[in-house]
Amino acid sequence: MAGVTIEPGDTIGILGSGQLGRMLAMAAARLGIRCHIFCPDSGPAFDVAAGQTRAAYDDDEALAAFAARVKLVTYEFENVPSHTAEFLAQRVPVLPNPRALAITQDRLTEKRFLNDLGIPTAPFLDVVDAAGLARAVAQLGRPSILKTRRFGYDGKGQAMIREGSDLAAIFQSLGGSPSILEGVVPFSRELSVVAARGPDGAFEAYALSENQHEHHILSVTTAPAEVTSATAEAARSMTAKIAEALDYVGVLAVEMFLVEDAGKGETLIVNEIAPRVHNSGHWTTDGAVTSQFEQHIRAICGWPLGSTAMHGSVEMRNLIGPDVHAWRELLVEPGACLHLYGKHDARAGRKMGHVTRVRKP
Amino acid sequence: MAGVTIEPGDTIGILGSGQLGRMLAMAAARLGIRCHIFCPDSGPAFDVAAGQTRAAYDDDEALAAFAARVKLVTYEFENVPSHTAEFLAQRVPVLPNPRALAITQDRLTEKRFLNDLGIPTAPFLDVVDAAGLARAVAQLGRPSILKTRRFGYDGKGQAMIREGSDLAAIFQSLGGSPSILEGVVPFSRELSVVAARGPDGAFEAYALSENQHEHHILSVTTAPAEVTSATAEAARSMTAKIAEALDYVGVLAVEMFLVEDAGKGETLIVNEIAPRVHNSGHWTTDGAVTSQFEQHIRAICGWPLGSTAMHGSVEMRNLIGPDVHAWRELLVEPGACLHLYGKHDARAGRKMGHVTRVRKP
Numbered sequence: 119m120a121g122v123t124i125e126p127g128d129t130i131g132i133l134g135s136g137q138l139g140r141m142l143a144m145a146a147a148r149l150g151i152r153c154h155i156f157c158p159d160s161g162p163a164f165d166v167a168a169g170q171t172r173a174a175y176d177d178d179e180a181l182a183a184f185a186a187r188v189k190l191v192t193y194e195f196e197n198v199p200s201h202t203a204e205f206l207a208q209r210v211p212v213l214p215n216p217r218a219l220a221i222t223q224d225r226l227t228e229k230r231f232l233n234d235l236g237i238p239t240a241p242f243l244d245v246v247d248a249a250g251l252a253r254a255v256a257q258l259g260r261p262s263i264l265k266t267r268r269f270g271y272d273g274k275g276q277a278m279i280r281e282g283s284d285l286a287a288i289f290q291s292l293g294g295s296p297s298i299l300e301g302v303v304p305f306s307r308e309l310s311v312v313a314a315r316g317p318d319g320a321f322e323a324y325a326l327s328e329n330q331h332e333h334h335i336l337s338v339t340t341a342p343a344e345v346t347s348a349t350a351e352a353a354r355s356m357t358a359k360i361a362e363a364l365d366y367v368g369v370l371a372v373e374m375f376l377v378e379d380a381g382k383g384e385t386l387i388v389n390e391i392a393p394r395v396h397n398s399g400h401w402t403t404d405g406a407v408t409s410q411f412e413q414h415i416r417a418i419c420g421w422p423l424g425s426t427a428m429h430g431s432v433e434m435r436n437l438i439g440p441d442v443h444a445w446r447e448l449l450v451e452p453g454a455c456l457h458l459y460g461k462h463d464a465r466a467g468r469k470m471g472h473v474t475r476v477r478k479p
Numbered sequence: 480m481a482g483v484t485i486e487p488g489d490t491i492g493i494l495g496s497g498q499l500g501r502m503l504a505m506a507a508a509r510l511g512i513r514c515h516i517f518c519p520d521s522g523p524a525f526d527v528a529a530g531q532t533r534a535a536y537d538d539d540e541a542l543a544a545f546a547a548r549v550k551l552v553t554y555e556f557e558n559v560p561s562h563t564a565e566f567l568a569q570r571v572p573v574l575p576n577p578r579a580l581a582i583t584q585d586r587l588t589e590k591r592f593l594n595d596l597g598i599p600t601a602p603f604l605d606v607v608d609a610a611g612l613a614r615a616v617a618q619l620g621r622p623s624i625l626k627t628r629r630f631g632y633d634g635k636g637q638a639m640i641r642e643g644s645d646l647a648a649i650f651q652s653l654g655g656s657p658s659i660l661e662g663v664v665p666f667s668r669e670l671s672v673v674a675a676r677g678p679d680g681a682f683e684a685y686a687l688s689e690n691q692h693e694h695h696i697l698s699v700t701t702a703p704a705e706v707t708s709a710t711a712e713a714a715r716s717m718t719a720k721i722a723e724a725l726d727y728v729g730v731l732a733v734e735m736f737l738v739e740d741a742g743k744g745e746t747l748i749v750n751e752i753a754p755r756v757h758n759s760g761h762w763t764t765d766g767a768v769t770s771q772f773e774q775h776i777r778a779i780c781g782w783p784l785g786s787t788a789m790h791g792s793v794e795m796r797n798l799i800g801p802d803v804h805a806w807r808e809l810l811v812e813p814g815a816c817l818h819l820y821g822k823h824d825a826r827a828g829r830k831m832g833h834v835t836r837v838r839k840p
């Protein structure tokens with residue numbers, strides 16, 4: 119379905135009830151937009167939304183009732199089943215569009231899409247069985263990384279292939295799913311661009327972010343990343359090209375690797391595209407004029423994009439698992455902006471909140 | 480009941496479902512606190528809260544169920560019936576305490592409380608009937624203002640007494656309610672202090688605000704007010720004294736008149752106390768390190784108060800009735816922070832949202 123005009127007081131739908139949906143719903147509320155969350159499990163977004171549906175993503179009756187109550191549907195995660203997206207898209211606009219979802223939720227399709235745009239990625243080969251994995255390893259060498267085409271996040275669905283690794287066992291350890299083998303890129307830093315595109319083609323990117331991971335989970339983002347202005351411009355320009363090619367509406371994040379070579383200088387390789395607001399953009403709530411959450415709402419509602427100007431240089435640190443127990447100290451730390459997601463169980467590896475520190479210029 | 484320790488993940492109760500409750504609930508959510516709204520009518524706060532009870536304030540069964548679900552109760556308006564506050568206070572802490580409510584919801588009690596603290600008010604006399612009004616007018620002169628002791632807000636429950644006014648008719652026009660007659664103070668400006676006090680006695684005030692009203696409704700707040708440093712300090716000090724005397728926990732606002740006299744300089748007179756977050760503190764969301772809403776949550780949860788430092792000088796303008804139709808222009812105005820309350824019907828005199836403009840130093 120084509121776009122609609124959203125006005126304050128209207129209700130929009132969000133698939134997913136995690137912290138991203140929660141922060142989207144709060145940004146929408148500030149602008150007078152009601153949110154209705156659809157998710158199989160209740161989660162932190164349920165607590166701040168005007169409406170909630172707890173139902174499976176293949177429950178067509180629940181999906182139809184949901185579609186009837188909202189003026190458009192967006193989502194907080196890229197693994198929305200294609201049936202869900204298509205079923206809803208026949209009834210209300212789904213933004214970003216289902217094609218952006220389909221491309222980005224499959225590593226093989228995503229990498230081919232990027233290469234077709236002339237955007238470099240790590241070298242990769244399609245792997246459908248253990249024999250194919252052996253052939254791919256012979257071609258790309260070791261170390262290399264086997265990744266399932268679908269449903270990977272935070273390091274899940276990945277296995278490193280080293281000297282001596284048992285290829286058949288590794289292929290089985292990932293469930294024998296269709297996969298790709300990726301060559302290892304000798305990158306020095308991980309970067310991301312969080313940006314938005316409106317239905318009119320307007321494009322606004324936030325400052326390039328630099329990301330540090332621990333145990334495959336984002337730990338710290340700093341912005342602006344200290345790179346050459348040519349690199350920052352190249353990252354922005356790749357992201358604009360991706361958004362344009364996807365006819366994208368909303369906020370997206372493009373994760374990149376920076377390869378620093380004494381001879382060739384800085385080169386960027388795109389790792390993956392997240393068709394949604396992104397953890398590496400959380401700093402924008404405290405550190406930019408318009409947060410990524412408000413920006414996404416503006417874009418999908420067909421409203422003008424807001425300024426991405428920064429209030430200063432920023433550091434965003436995730437509070438993972440028991441890190442959250444430091445909340446009392448963070449409440450009194452001058453300049454620290456604390457965000458807690460209202461989750462009860464501080465399990466290891468679970469994102470419980472984040473803290474942003476903005477250093478004014 | 481005595482205080483409790485609130486932790487992220489806990490649920491607190493809010494009486495009232497207007498925009499103040501909404502902004503309190505959103506500030507609480509950012510800190511991982513769940514909110515349960517209790518109100519006879521659904522309103523904008525219902526849309527952003529984890530729980531909702533729609534019931535009358537004298538529905539003891541509903542109040543008991545509400546009290547059983549929350550760790551403390553706070554409120555967004557001063558006209559909470561005393562039965563409601565006392566019924567709840569037997570079950571969970573009610574903050575600010577019911578005595579603060581009782582004193583501030585009665586103009587006569589409030590003014591006597593202030594004068595007992597040595598804080599000046601307009602001259603006033605108790606009026607219980609039309610004959611008493613005639614005696615009071617003879618004493619205070621004309622013009623003077625008749626105000627009902629209870630349930631006045633935004634100019635409601637008030638009548639100006641001028642030369643030739645028919646006193647009996649005016650007394651009846653306010654329903655014949657117990658009232659006070661106030662002498663008219665020759666003030667030049669209206670000011671307010673928004674401040675917070677914690678259970679440990681900690682006190683933090685925001686910069687003095689200057690308020691302009693139109694048709695008895697707040698129109699524009701600017702801060703910091705341009706007064707002498709002695710006046711700003713006197714305003715802060717009166718507010719601290721009031722908070723201390725009420726054993727207050729939470730955010731309160733003290734409305735004041737500034738009398739400027741060529742001979743005596745600047746004098747402050749207290750007009751009224753609002754035992755809650757206040758429209759003249761809305762600028763703190765965009766213009767201060769800690770918003771008044773977060774500050775109230777911190778105070779009632781027994782958490783350390785946050786910094787009241789400002790990001791710059793500010794102007795907050797209410798969007799009243801059809802003013803809200805300017806939302807599209809405000810979305811693109813550089814530096815304007817738009818807040819909409821999600822109300823559908825832009826009736827004349829109805830607060831639909833506000834816009835804050837922060838001028839960085």
